[in-house]
Amino acid sequence: MAYPLTGRQFYEGLKQGRLLGLKCEECGAHTAPPKMACAECGSVSVTVTGLSGRGVLRTFTVVRVAPEGFQAPYIVAVSELAEGPWLMGNLEGVAADQADESLMGRQVRVGYRILPPLDYAAGEVVTITFSLE
Amino acid sequence: MRRVAVAGVGMTRFGRSDLTLVELFAEAAMEAVNASNIKARDVQALFLGNVLGDFEEGQLNLAPLCANELGMANEVPATRVEGACASGGVAIREALAWVAAGFYDIVLAGGVERATAMDTPLATRTFAMNSDARYEANTGVTFPAVFAMLARLYAQTHGLSLQTLKEQMALVAVKNHRHGARNPLAQFQKEITVEMVLQSAMVADPLQLFDCCPFTDGAAALVLASEDVITRLTDKPVYILGVGQGSNGALIRQKNPARIRAREAAAGQAFRMAGLKPSDVDVVELHDCFTIAEILASEAMGFFPYGEGGRAVEKGETTLGGRLPVNPSGGLKAKGHPIGATGVAQACEIVRQLRGECGERQVEGARIGMSDTLGGDLATVVDIIYGV
Ligand SMILES: [Zn+2]
Numbered sequence: 001m002a003y004p005l006t007g008r009q010f011y012e013g014l015k016q017g018r019l020l021g022l023k024c025e026e027c028g029a030h031t032a033p034p035k036m037a038c039a040e041c042g043s044v045s046v047t048v049t050g051l052s053g054r055g056v057l058r059t060f061t062v063v064r065v066a067p068e069g070f071q072a073p074y075i076v077a078v079s080e081l082a083e084g085p086w087l088m089g090n091l092e093g094v095a096a097d098q099a100d101e102s103l104m105g106r107q108v109r110v111g112y113r114i115l116p117p118l119d120y121a122a123g124e125v126v127t128i129t130f131s132l133e
Numbered sequence: 134m135r136r137v138a139v140a141g142v143g144m145t146r147f148g149r150s151d152l153t154l155v156e157l158f159a160e161a162a163m164e165a166v167n168a169s170n171i172k173a174r175d176v177q178a179l180f181l182g183n184v185l186g187d188f189e190e191g192q193l194n195l196a197p198l199c200a201n202e203l204g205m206a207n208e209v210p211a212t213r214v215e216g217a218c219a220s221g222g223v224a225i226r227e228a229l230a231w232v233a234a235g236f237y238d239i240v241l242a243g244g245v246e247r248a249t250a251m252d253t254p255l256a257t258r259t260f261a262m263n264s265d266a267r268y269e270a271n272t273g274v275t276f277p278a279v280f281a282m283l284a285r286l287y288a289q290t291h292g293l294s295l296q297t298l299k300e301q302m303a304l305v306a307v308k309n310h311r312h313g314a315r316n317p318l319a320q321f322q323k324e325i326t327v328e329m330v331l332q333s334a335m336v337a338d339p340l341q342l343f344d345c346c347p348f349t350d351g352a353a354a355l356v357l358a359s360e361d362v363i364t365r366l367t368d369k370p371v372y373i374l375g376v377g378q379g380s381n382g383a384l385i386r387q388k389n390p391a392r393i394r395a396r397e398a399a400a401g402q403a404f405r406m407a408g409l410k411p412s413d414v415d416v417v418e419l420h421d422c423f424t425i426a427e428i429l430a431s432e433a434m435g436f437f438p439y440g441e442g443g444r445a446v447e448k449g450e451t452t453l454g455g456r457l458p459v460n461p462s463g464g465l466k467a468k469g470h471p472i473g474a475t476g477v478a479q480a481c482e483i484v485r486q487l488r489g490e491c492g493e494r495q496v497e498g499a500r501i502g503m504s505d506t507l508g509g510d511l512a513t514v515v516d517i518i519y520g521v
Contacts, residue, residue, distance in 0.1 A: 007267045033268045039386055058389065059289075061281035061337045063273055067258035070273035078282055078385060086385040088269045099338075104289060115271065120262070127271045 005034035011126035014112040019053040022046040030083040053110040055081040062096045089128030107133040134233045140356040140366035141168025142481040147351035147469035148320040158245035161352035169356040169366045173203040177237035179211040180227045182220030182244030183473035188259045189250040217263035217508030221476025222515030238362045243354030244474035263509040265383035277337040280423040290391045291440035301443030302424035303330035313463025315494035320469030344424040349469035353477035371484045375518040377402025384510035396433040399516040407518045411435035416496040418479035419505040421464040461494045476506035487521045
């Protein structure tokens with residue numbers, strides 16, 4: 001059975017300014033990033049759809065000890081999209097040393113960033129970003 | 134299904150080692166074999182937890198090399214299992230299943246890791262490979278960062294100020310170092326203070342250095358035997374009463390993990406199989422890779438209501454001498470966390486506790502013990518209940 005929306009297609013969509021996801025024809029839930037089946041009910045009756053790209057920042061941290069290939073400090077955050085799915089990304093436009101609890105619950109907009117080539121990665125690495133609205 | 138018991142156990146000193154993976158594991162495994170009054174060639178299968186041997190030493194297919202090193206027969210299947218930091222727990226559960234099913238009577242389960250063979254940036258990267266490479270690890274998220282974000286979610290979900298939670302987390306570190314100071318095999322055997330935790334370097338805020346377990350080299354092993362043969366191996370069998378393993382997807386798929394579903398599943402399976410409930414447990418070794426992780430685990434296993442695990446630490450309920458001693462070995466925090474071996478090291482501690490062999494960290498009269506091992510972004514959890 002064909003994969004409904006690959007990770008590569010998901011990131012190509014982001015690069016063209018569209019946040020793509022799946023809409024479930026059985027339960028109505030949205031799934032993003034994509035999966036083989038609906039993230040809520042497991043149905044494979046899903047269609048590719050565009051999402052608003054807007055959400056709420058639910059949690060974050062400032063990474064001070066970075067993995068090989070990354071330069072600390074930077075902010076990693078998880079946001080809840082208006083349509084329901086949660087995404088992980090890097091918060092941009094806020095200095096790491098300025099990140100504080102006031103970020104919790106802030107409205108964000110989803111973007112993307114292309115990383116420099118990384119060892120042990122399956123091709124081009126694109127990352128989700130968030131910016132405050 | 135046959136009942137399965139632990140015969141002998143073995144564990145190296147945890148910390149930094151010059152031994153290779155094969156050598157480290159051989160030390161722990163031979164100790165377990167000797168303690169079981171058998172020869173290595175009596176072992177019928179090996180299940181070996183190891184996560185990062187390829188990055189640590191350029192070594193793959195470790196299990197048959199280890200079996201041969203010990204002198205096991207060519208007929209013996211030797212299999213590496215990998216479930217991130219839960220690999221050791223997965224190895225025990227796999228070994229248990231083959232014995233319970235009647236395929237084998239005597240099986241060796243173990244784990245080994247040499248995380249300090251990697252420098253900190255590479256170790257941090259390879260540990261992060263246990264997150265979803267497509268949608269999480271590409272953000273540069275690290276394991277401290279995952280638990281840092283969980284700490285913030287936890288504080289908000291339960292209406293705690295981050296400062297209150299940080300003080301509760303610091304008390305977890307202080308407790309586990311106090312326990313580790315009583316464990317001659319622990320990586321850290323020095324007590325620390327709340328001030329030391331709160332003044333340590335920031336790793337991924339709100340997690341500071343002393344909220345985090347160290348990188349560790351170490352190995353642990355145990356011999357499992359069927360009820361049919363166990364009395365030939367030991368006069369102090371420790372039975373596995375219940376076992377469970379749960380799974381989940383990437384952290385983002387779990388949304389707010391105020392409840393850790395894979396852990397609830399693992400603990401639930403183990404309690405149902407054992408016919409026991411959380412209040413029956415006398416001693417626990419659980420997955421405190423970070424201080425917040427101990428609080429999360431103690432709740433999801435059913436020992437404390439959600440949101441109250443930190444209060445239990447404040448009240449001293451989880452310290453040696455408390456109502457439910459948690460991590461008397463020092464836990465991952467002080468004993469150390471050689472990720473492929475951790476689940477087996479937890480089993481070693483529970484077995485020694487139930488045999489009354491733990492000296493000044495002994496939980497008096499312990500008869501039921503439980504281990505909890507977690508891998509990835511709350512993605513793999515193995516819980517095991519032991520009894521005498
Ligand atoms: Zn659905």
